[in-house]
Amino acid sequence: MGNTVGIIGGGAAGMMAAIAAARGGAKVTLLEGNDRLGKKILSTGNGKCNLGNERLGIEDYYTGCPDLLEKLLGQFGTADTISFFQGIGLMVKSRNGYLYPVCEQAAAVLDVLRYEVRAAGVEVATDFKAESIRLGRRARQFNVQGREGGRSFDRVILACGGKAVPKTGSDGSGYRLAEGLGHSLVPTVPALVQLRCREDCLKAVAGVRADAELSVCWQGKCISRERGELQLTEYGISGIPVFQLSRTVNYILLGKNPGEAGRGGEGDAALRHPDNATDQTAAGGCASARRGEEPGREEKRRQGNKPKEPGREVEVVIDFLPDYTDSDFAAMCAGRRLLQGQRTVEEFFTGMLHKKLMTLFIKLAGLKATESVGEADERKLAKVFALCRHWSVHVVGSNPYDSAQVCAGGVPLDEVTEELESRLVPGLYFAGELLDVDGRCGGYNLQWAWCSGFIAGCGAAGCREKRSSRV
Numbered sequence: 001m002g003n004t005v006g007i008i009g010g011g012a013a014g015m016m017a018a019i020a021a022a023r024g025g026a027k028v029t030l031l032e033g034n035d036r037l038g039k040k041i042l043s044t045g046n047g048k049c050n051l052g053n054e055r056l057g058i059e060d061y062y063t064g065c066p067d068l069l070e071k072l073l074g075q076f077g078t079a080d081t082i083s084f085f086q087g088i089g090l091m092v093k094s095r096n097g098y099l100y101p102v103c104e105q106a107a108a109v110l111d112v113l114r115y116e117v118r119a120a121g122v123e124v125a126t127d128f129k130a131e132s133i134r135l136g137r138r139a140r141q142f143n144v145q146g147r148e149g150g151r152s153f154d155r156v157i158l159a160c161g162g163k164a165v166p167k168t169g170s171d172g173s174g175y176r177l178a179e180g181l182g183h184s185l186v187p188t189v190p191a192l193v194q195l196r197c198r199e200d201c202l203k204a205v206a207g208v209r210a211d212a213e214l215s216v217c218w219q220g221k222c223i224s225r226e227r228g229e230l231q232l233t234e235y236g237i238s239g240i241p242v243f244q245l246s247r248t249v250n251y252i253l254l255g256k257n258p259g260e261a262g263r264g265g266e267g268d269a270a271l272r273h274p275d276n277a278t279d280q281t282a283a284g285g286c287a288s289a290r291r292g293e294e295p296g297r298e299e300k301r302r303q304g305n306k307p308k309e310p311g312r313e314v315e316v317v318i319d320f321l322p323d324y325t326d327s328d329f330a331a332m333c334a335g336r337r338l339l340q341g342q343r344t345v346e347e348f349f350t351g352m353l354h355k356k357l358m359t360l361f362i363k364l365a366g367l368k369a370t371e372s373v374g375e376a377d378e379r380k381l382a383k384v385f386a387l388c389r390h391w392s393v394h395v396v397g398s399n400p401y402d403s404a405q406v407c408a409g410g411v412p413l414d415e416v417t418e419e420l421e422s423r424l425v426p427g428l429y430f431a432g433e434l435l436d437v438d439g440r441c442g443g444y445n446l447q448w449a450w451c452s453g454f455i456a457g458c459g460a461a462g463c464r465e466k467r468s469s470r471v
Contacts, residue, residue, distance in 0.1 A: 002026040005460045006144055006153035008130045009160030009174065010037035012449035013432025013456075015113045017157050020457025022120035029151060030122050031144065033129040033160075033169050037117070038110040040161070040168040049106035050443035051092065051099040052081045052450070061439045061448070062247060064186065065413035069437060072418065076451040084450065085109075088116045098443055125151075130160070133177055133428075140427040155427045155460040159453065162407030162433040163188060170407070174434045178411050182424045186436040188409035189250035190305050192243040192445075194399045197236040198313065201364070202393070205356045206234040213322035214241050216248055217315040224248045227322055237316065237393065243441050247408045249314045249395050250305055305398040314395045320353050320388050333385050340373055345381075348373040353388060361387040406445050410436040419459030420452060431456040 002025035007014050010032030022028045030037070044050060053060070056078045058070045082092050082099065090112045091102035101108050117124065127148065133156060134143045142156040158177060161170030175185055212230040214237075215222045226241035321329060339348065346369035349358045362369055365383040367376055401407060411430055415423055420435075422428040431452040439445045 003154040003460065003462055004152075005029070005155045005157065005457075006031060006142065006151055007157045007159055007457075008133075008144065008177070009158065009169075009432070009434075010034070010124070010126070011040050011159065011161055011169070011432065012038065012113075012446055013161075013453035014157070014159035015117055016450050016453030017159055017429075017431050017457035017460070018122045019113075019116050019120050020454045020463075021157070021461040022122050022457075024458055024461030024463040026155070026461035028120070028122045029153070030117065030124045031128045031130055031146075031151070032124065032126045033173075035126050037114055037124065037126070040165055040170065041110045041113075042106050043165065043168075044106055044446060045100065045443075047106050048100055048104040049109045050446065051085065051101070051109065052078050052447040053099060053443040054078050054094055054097040056444070056447060060442070060444045061437055062408065063413055063437045065436075068413050068418065072420070072455060073447075073451055075418075076454045078447065080454070081447060081450050084454075085112065088112045130173070130177060133181060135181075135425070142427065155429065157429040157431055157456050157460055158434055159431040159456070160434060162410060163401040164190065164404040164407040164433070166401055170433070175410065178430070178434065181422070181428060183411050183415055183422065186409040186412055187254060187256070188407050189247065189254055190398050190401050190404035191247040191250070191408040191438050192405035192441055193246045193250075193305075193403050194233065194238040195236045195242055195246055195249060195316070195395045196397045196399065197316075197393045198396045199393050201360060202232060202236065203234045204360050205232045205354075208232045208354045208356050209239070210320055210354060210357070211322070212241070213319040214245060215317045215319075216245050216252075217317055218252055222317075230318065236395065237318075240441055243405065245316070246398055246404075247438065249316070250398050250408070252314050253305065253312055253395070253397065255312070305400065312396075316393050316395055318391045318393065320357065320391070324389075329385075329389060343373050344370050345373050345376055346370065349384060357388075358384075361391070405441070406438045407433055408436075408438045410434050412436050417459075418455075420456040421459055427460075429456040429460050 005021045005026040005028045007018050007028065007030045010030050014030060015037060018028050018030045041049065056073065058066050061069060063069045085092050090108060093100055093102045128146050130144050130146050132145045136143050136152065140154055142153050144151045144156065158174050160174035163172045164170055179185060209229055209231050213225060213227040214230065216224040224245055226244045228241035229239050230237060230241060231239040345362055345367050349362060352358055361384045364387060365380045367380050411434055413436055416430055417423060420429050420431060432449045437448055439448055
C-alpha cells in the first residue's frame with residue numbers, strides 16, 4: 001500500500017492533486033469544507049471556464065521566485081493540460097490561444113473532474129472544515145482536526161485556496177494552517193479586481209465602455225501599462241486592463257514598493273511596454289469625493305481594500321485614443337478646426353469619444369457646452385483635447401475579495417521544493433492559490449492550479465518522475 005494522502009481543499013488544484021496522487025498509487029482522501037467539490041470552477045471565465053493559454057510564459061505570472069516557477073511550469077504545461085482533459089473525456093478548443101471546453105460550460109469541466117476523482121478511487125469527505133493540523137508522534141504522521149472529528153495521513157496537501165470569492169470556501173483558512181506549521185506569508189491583496197477612485201465625476205460617465213490604455217503612475221514614473229476595454233463605474237474603473245493592473249495598485253496602497261511584488265520577480269517597474277517608460281503629467285481630473293462620517297461596518301466591507309496609510313492613493317492615467325501617435329493626434333486636432341464654423345462647443349467635440357465623456361471633459365475644462373467655439377478660450381479647448389489622451393483618476397482602494405478573481409500573496413515559493421513539498425515540514429505539500437503565485441487574466445491561474453496540483457499530488461504519492469501515462 002502506498003502513502004495515505006489527505007488533501008485539504010476540493011477546488012481545481014485539490015482535485016488535480018487527488019487524481020495525480022491516486023494514479024501514483026496513494027490512498028487519497030479529499031477533504032472539502034463545502035457540501036460539494038469545485039464551486040469556484042463554475043464561475044471561471046464567465047461560466048465558460050478558460051482552462052489555460054497556449055501562450056504560457058513566466059512573464060504571465062507574479063512571484064518572488066521566478067526561477068523555481070519556471071521549472072514548475074515546465075513540468076506541467078499547456079500541452080499537458082490539454083492531454084489531461086482530453087484523456088478524461090473533455091473536448092478542448094483554442095480561441096486566440098485561450099483554452100476552453102468545446103461546449104463552453106464550466107460545469108462540464110467540473111463534471112469530468114468529479115467523475116475522474118471517483119474513478120481514481122479517491123475518498124471524498126465534504127462538509128469537513130479543517131481547523132488544525134498536528135504532527136503525530138510517529139514520523140511523518142499528520143492529524144487533521146475539524147469539527148467533524150480527526151483524520152490521520154502520511155502526507156498532507158494544502159490546496160484550500162486564498163481569499164478570493166470566500167463564499168466558495170476560499171476564506172483564508174489555508175493561510176492559518178500554513179502559519180500554524182511554521183510557514184511565513186507574503187502579505188495578500190485582492191487581484192484581478194475592480195478599482196475604486198476618489199473622483200465624484202465618475203458617476204456622470206458610469207456605464208461607458210471604451211478601448212483605452214491605462215498607465216499606473218507612482219512617484220512621477222509610469223510603472224505599469226495595460227490596454228483593453230475599460231469600463232467606467234460609479235465608484236471607479238473596471239475591465240480587463242484594470243484587472244491586470246489591480247495587483248500592482250493594491251500593493252502600493254498596502255504600503256509596498258512596486259518592485260517588491262513584481263511580475264516574474266522582476267518588479268512592477270519591468271514594464272510590459274518598456275520602451276514607453278516615461279514621466280506622466282495628467283492633463284486633469286475632477287473633484288475628490290466629499291469626506292463624510294466614518295462608514296459603517298457593511299460600508300467598509302463593500303468598499304473593499306483600503307490604503308494602509310491615510311491619504312495614500314495611486315494615479316492612473318487613461319488614454320482614450322491609444323492608436324494615435326503624438327503627431328497624428330496634433331494633426332487631428334488641427335484638422336477639426338476646419339469644422340469650427342458657427343458651432344457650439346458641444347457640436348465641435350461631437351464625434352470624438354462617447355458623448356458622456358466629451359460632456360464631462362468640456363465641463364472639466366471650464367467650458368459651457370452651448371457657447372460658441374469661436375469665442376471659447378483656446379487654452380480650455382486645448383485642455384478638452386488633452387483630456388482625451390491623459391485623463392487622470394486617483395485610486396484609493398479596490399473592491400473586496402468577494403469581487404476578486406484571485407488573491408495575490410501567500411506562502412513563499414522559496415519555502416517549498418521543486419515537488420512543492422515544504423522545506424520546513426517534510427510530508428507537507430502545497431498547491432494552487434495558497435502559494436505566492438498569481439497570474440494575469442487569460443487562463444493562467446487555472447493553469448497554475450492544474451500544474452501545482454499535479455506536481456504536489458505526484459510528490460505526495462512518491463512519484464519522483466513524470467510519466468506521460470499519468471497525464
